Amino acid sequence: MTNSIEELADSNLILVTGSNTTEAHPVIALRMKKAVRRGAKLIVIDPRKIELTKWADRHVQIKVGTDIPFYNAVANVIINEKLYDERYVATRTEGFEAFATHVQHYPPEYAAEICGVDVEDVYYVAREYANASPGAALCYTLGITEHSCGSHNVQSLANLGMLTGNFGAYAGGVNPLRGQNNVQGAGDAGAIPTDLPGYQKLEKAPIREKFEAAWDAPLPKRRGMTKITAMDQMIKGNVRGVFVMGENTVVSDPHANHAEHALKSAEFMVVQDIFLTDTARLADVVLPAAAFAESDGTFANSERRVQRVRPAVEPPGEARTDVDILLELFKRMGKPQSMSTPAEVWDELRRLAPILGGVTHERLDNGERLQWPCPTEDHPGTPYLHADEMDSGMPGFFAPVDHIPPAEEPDDEYPVLLTTGRRRSTYHTGTQTGRASGFDLLVPHEMCEINPSDAEAWGIEEGDTLVVSSRRGSVTVSAKVTERSPRGAAFMSFSFPELTRTNDVTSDAVDFITETPEFKACAVKIERAAEQNPEWRAAQRGIRLAGEVRMPTQLREQMPDHADEPVMADD
Amino acid sequence: MTTAPAPHSAGSPVANPINLTVNGVGVGVPANSRVLDALRKAGFDVPTLCYDERVGPKGTCRMCLVEVEVDGRIETVASCTSFAAEDQKVETHSEELKDYRKTLLEMLLSETSAPKKFPESDDTAHSEFYRAVQEYDAKPGAVPLLERRAPAPDPNPFIQRDYDLCIACYRCTNICNEWEQAGAITVDGRGQDSKIFSFFNNNLLDSPCTFCGQCINTCPTGALTDRKLAGVDPHETEQTKTVCPYCGVGCGIELVTLDGELVGTKPDFSAPSRGSLCVKGQFASWEFVKSEQRLKYPLVRRNGILERATWDEALDLVAANFKKIVDEDGPDSIVCWASARVVTEANYLLQKFARVAIGTNNIDNCSRT
Numbered sequence: 001m002t003n004s005i006e007e008l009a010d011s012n013l014i015l016v017t018g019s020n021t022t023e024a025h026p027v028i029a030l031r032m033k034k035a036v037r038r039g040a041k042l043i044v045i046d047p048r049k050i051e052l053t054k055w056a057d058r059h060v061q062i063k064v065g066t067d068i069p070f071y072n073a074v075a076n077v078i079i080n081e082k083l084y085d086e087r088y089v090a091t092r093t094e095g096f097e098a099f100a101t102h103v104q105h106y107p108p109e110y111a112a113e114i115c116g117v118d119v120e121d122v123y124y125v126a127r128e129y130a131n132a133s134p135g136a137a138l139c140y141t142l143g144i145t146e147h148s149c150g151s152h153n154v155q156s157l158a159n160l161g162m163l164t165g166n167f168g169a170y171a172g173g174v175n176p177l178r179g180q181n182n183v184q185g186a187g188d189a190g191a192i193p194t195d196l197p198g199y200q201k202l203e204k205a206p207i208r209e210k211f212e213a214a215w216d217a218p219l220p221k222r223r224g225m226t227k228i229t230a231m232d233q234m235i236k237g238n239v240r241g242v243f244v245m246g247e248n249t250v251v252s253d254p255h256a257n258h259a260e261h262a263l264k265s266a267e268f269m270v271v272q273d274i275f276l277t278d279t280a281r282l283a284d285v286v287l288p289a290a291a292f293a294e295s296d297g298t299f300a301n302s303e304r305r306v307q308r309v310r311p312a313v314e315p316p317g318e319a320r321t322d323v324d325i326l327l328e329l330f331k332r333m334g335k336p337q338s339m340s341t342p343a344e345v346w347d348e349l350r351r352l353a354p355i356l357g358g359v360t361h362e363r364l365d366n367g368e369r370l371q372w373p374c375p376t377e378d379h380p381g382t383p384y385l386h387a388d389e390m391d392s393g394m395p396g397f398f399a400p401v402d403h404i405p406p407a408e409e410p411d412d413e414y415p416v417l418l419t420t421g422r423r424r425s426t427y428h429t430g431t432q433t434g435r436a437s438g439f440d441l442l443v444p445h446e447m448c449e450i451n452p453s454d455a456e457a458w459g460i461e462e463g464d465t466l467v468v469s470s471r472r473g474s475v476t477v478s479a480k481v482t483e484r485s486p487r488g489a490a491f492m493s494f495s496f497p498e499l500t501r502t503n504d505v506t507s508d509a510v511d512f513i514t515e516t517p518e519f520k521a522c523a524v525k526i527e528r529a530a531e532q533n534p535e536w537r538a539a540q541r542g543i544r545l546a547g548e549v550r551m552p553t554q555l556r557e558q559m560p561d562h563a564d565e566p567v568m569a570d571d
Numbered sequence: 572m573t574t575a576p577a578p579h580s581a582g583s584p585v586a587n588p589i590n591l592t593v594n595g596v597g598v599g600v601p602a603n604s605r606v607l608d609a610l611r612k613a614g615f616d617v618p619t620l621c622y623d624e625r626v627g628p629k630g631t632c633r634m635c636l637v638e639v640e641v642d643g644r645i646e647t648v649a650s651c652t653s654f655a656a657e658d659q660k661v662e663t664h665s666e667e668l669k670d671y672r673k674t675l676l677e678m679l680l681s682e683t684s685a686p687k688k689f690p691e692s693d694d695t696a697h698s699e700f701y702r703a704v705q706e707y708d709a710k711p712g713a714v715p716l717l718e719r720r721a722p723a724p725d726p727n728p729f730i731q732r733d734y735d736l737c738i739a740c741y742r743c744t745n746i747c748n749e750w751e752q753a754g755a756i757t758v759d760g761r762g763q764d765s766k767i768f769s770f771f772n773n774n775l776l777d778s779p780c781t782f783c784g785q786c787i788n789t790c791p792t793g794a795l796t797d798r799k800l801a802g803v804d805p806h807e808t809e810q811t812k813t814v815c816p817y818c819g820v821g822c823g824i825e826l827v828t829l830d831g832e833l834v835g836t837k838p839d840f841s842a843p844s845r846g847s848l849c850v851k852g853q854f855a856s857w858e859f860v861k862s863e864q865r866l867k868y869p870l871v872r873r874n875g876i877l878e879r880a881t882w883d884e885a886l887d888l889v890a891a892n893f894k895k896i897v898d899e900d901g902p903d904s905i906v907c908w909a910s911a912r913v914v915t916e917a918n919y920l921l922q923k924f925a926r927v928a929i930g931t932n933n934i935d936n937c938s939r940t
Contacts, residue, residue, distance in 0.1 A: 005820065026850075027822050028820055033752045180911035180912065181814065189915045189922060191909030194932075217927045219926055227908060230906040241904060245910045245918075274859075283870075292914075293857060294860070297915060297917065298914060305843065312828050313861075317866075319865065319866060319867055322914065325886075327920065329890065333924075342914065346916050349915070425855075432856075
């Protein structure tokens with residue numbers, strides 16, 4: 001995020017797009033709700049009628065995969081009505097003229113047609129967003145990035161942020177909400193095929209030389225493979241060895257059959273994890289690791305805040321911390337390291353990564369709140385980026401982008417567009433929430449959310465067992481009939497892989513720059529299964545999705561009354 | 572273009588300080604501070620049974636009343652709702668105020684069955700009310716006990732409500748309706764009959780409750796508790812401050828352990844998340860850690876089957892195979908995948924391992940999947 005979570009409560013306007021915030025980031029949603037209560041405007045632009053729309057001044061229900069024409073048209077209005085920040089554009093950006101010409105190809109009427117929205121929605125969003133700027137926050141997440149044009153989607157939003165002077169504005173910014181507890185930290189640490197720690201480009205010789213000196217080793221000059229490329233290369237036999245730390249690739253990656261096939265093709269695979277996941281089952285060596293509650297170190301959150309992780313208990317059996325295991329492996333590879341504790345590892349990282357230079361475990365333990373960039377030990381950290389100039393030191397560049405439809409669109413054979421995402425009470429592949437007592441009462445199994453009129457047309461009722469198939473695979477799942485899904489579109493999460501491995505169905509298309517998979521759009525057909533699962537139907541009754549009120553049900557009346565008994569975790 | 576209004580919440584730039592005295596102690600506070608902020612900054616405290624800073628002042632419990640000298644006249648005001656002013660003189664513990672608080676607490680005691688329910692081992696973190704009762708020496712029975720309506724049972728597995736301890740401070744309904752804005756609970760009845768209620772037979776599973784647990788954590792009496800912690804004596808537990816293992820918000824949590832074993836989670840109010848959590852952080856952040864299905868020993872594949880091995884065996888096998896592959900096909904025939912779930916330090920080591928020990932930039936993480 002360019003800005004801080006807390007600042008959102010002070011925004012003049014919050015534009016949320018491709019983020020089901022109340023479910024995927026509930027505590028960020030609290031700041032949005034606070035802003036609305038204060039009088040700020042909230043605009044939600046999303047194909048689904050998500051819970052957050054209850055708080056919104058306007059919900060613009062665009063079609064899946066039509067973000068770029070929509071935001072180009074918004075830019076068109078902002079420029080043609082001279083609502084943009086001329087001074088900011090003149091002093092802090094480049095490429096405005098070309099961009100202004102480019103968006104003339106996206107008049108509001110044209111975009112509204114592509115996006116399936118009222119043309120007035122385009123004018124509304126443009127005027128409200130520009131007039132509330134600076135100090136209007138744009139928030140997005142995987143609904144923007146998980147497309148084959150994801151990086152261009154992001155660019156279309158960044159263009160709006162620059163037009164309105166929101167980069168560098170308190171309570172403004174363009175804010176990707178990060179999905180996992182330490183996805184930010186993994187990037188910060190340099191676990192990226194193109195970047196050394198601290199986002200320093202390895203293809204720059206002086207950067208590489210600095211690291212070569214510090215690490216006393218020659219470094220490979222060529223950028224590495226992304227996960228997606230690596231899997232293709234496994235199948236071709238060019239990648240023979242794989243080391244996977246804490247990731248259930250087989251279940252979480254798109255086109256799961258392909259991922260599984262790839263990993264099986266690798267000659268030697270090591271998985272370091274806390275459970276014998278579907279991915280670990282394919283490994284040649286499985287290394288038992290400590291969980292977060294047994295580990296010492298740091299996580300970096302979505303707002304670039306480094307926070308301390310502290311062990312509360314010992315790892316089970318012979319399991320060891322990730323840091324210990326890796327240090328041991330260095331030794332066995334003939335490259336012993338002088339570091340032995342997480343604090344020493346952090347110190348090496350911060351000395352090499354200027355953005356983290358001033359962050360120490362000690363400062364964090366003393367209660368200091370530090371967001372990078374924090375270059376020196378007397379630096380207070382940076383709540384929002386680009387304050388006086390763009391963080392890169394260069395002017396912000398308007399990159400014209402064009403509409404690219406999803407790689408796979410519905411057709412006669414596969415007429416429904418499936419989007420995958422998250423629900424509040426389940427998480428990713430279910431290895432954690434699936435083991436929490438009581439959670440089966442909230443969402444007991446996977447559900448495919450479809451619109452009531454589609455359900456009627458297809459002869460499907462709530463709780464029916466469905467077969468959802470795509471060109472890549474098929475899964476069985478129970479039906480959830482809800483207005484949240486627009487007509488012709490369906491939604492599923494991927495948290496119940498034992499019975500419904502959603503990613504058997506998803507598309508293997510990826511963003512052509514970042515290789516982020518297109519989880520948000522694939523074409524499927526949905527049929528009522530020949531064999532119905534009565535247990536699913538029973539459990540389904542009364543399951544409430546966020547934003548809906550659950551009615552009392554027969555199921556719940558039959559539940560034993562254990563109001564006075566403690567419900568303890570079954571171990 | 573309009574300009575953004577001046578930021579006005581925590582973390583925003585500080586305006587000129589206001590100077591006042593509390594019980595004779597001078598203190599400076601930012602503009603728009605409440606008297607409550609000033610008296611706490613000066614090192615004093617008063618009970619605040621209806622106050623949660625995330626929702627803001629309500630001024631309904633009247634426990635935080637203080638005396639403020641205005642134009643030579645003494646006024647009694649609720650310190651949570653009144654703004655601090657330059658040269659103000661504030662008195663927090665006059666005999667009259669102490670008497671007043673004691674009487675109020677005795678009235679609240681009459682609404683509860685608290686005397687029976689305050690065992691010595693009660694959770695002090697949930698007992699602001701009990702601490703106030705002790706501090707002001709309020710006596711149960713000074714005001715006759717009120718009869719309370721028996722609530723309908725609520726079989727949800729997360730939140731336990733004990734009406735015998737409820738003092739109708741409405742912190743739980745305020746946090747639910749104004750902060751989480753779930754609107755799951757409300758006040759039913761009037762006067763002495765009032766009680767907290769959720770629609771549809773008082774069954775939270777049938778209400779819009781998101782089970783974020785905010786109500787538990789704001790309750791000042793222990794009327795609301797975490798069912799997963801039921802039966803755990805809080806005096807015997809230890810708390811470890813850390814970060815929630817779910818999404819990228821990074822809410823602060825405290826892991827609760829008893830004899831070296833995880834038994835629950837509480838929010839860390841000192842963290843930037845200000846004690847807020849969602850259902851996952853509150854109720855699902857520890858059971859998976861102590862699952863019997865955790866991997867406890869290294870495994871290696873022998874004759875196609877994963878079998879238990881020693882660490883030496885497993886690590887040597889990894890090193891030998893990686894060396895062999897590098898020798899035969901070069902370092903780029905190996906890939907390493909880091910994790911968004913593990914600490915940054917381990918991610919740093921894995922990318923260094925790929926680049927230095929193996930010699931490849933084939934290091935990626937799940938940020939793109």
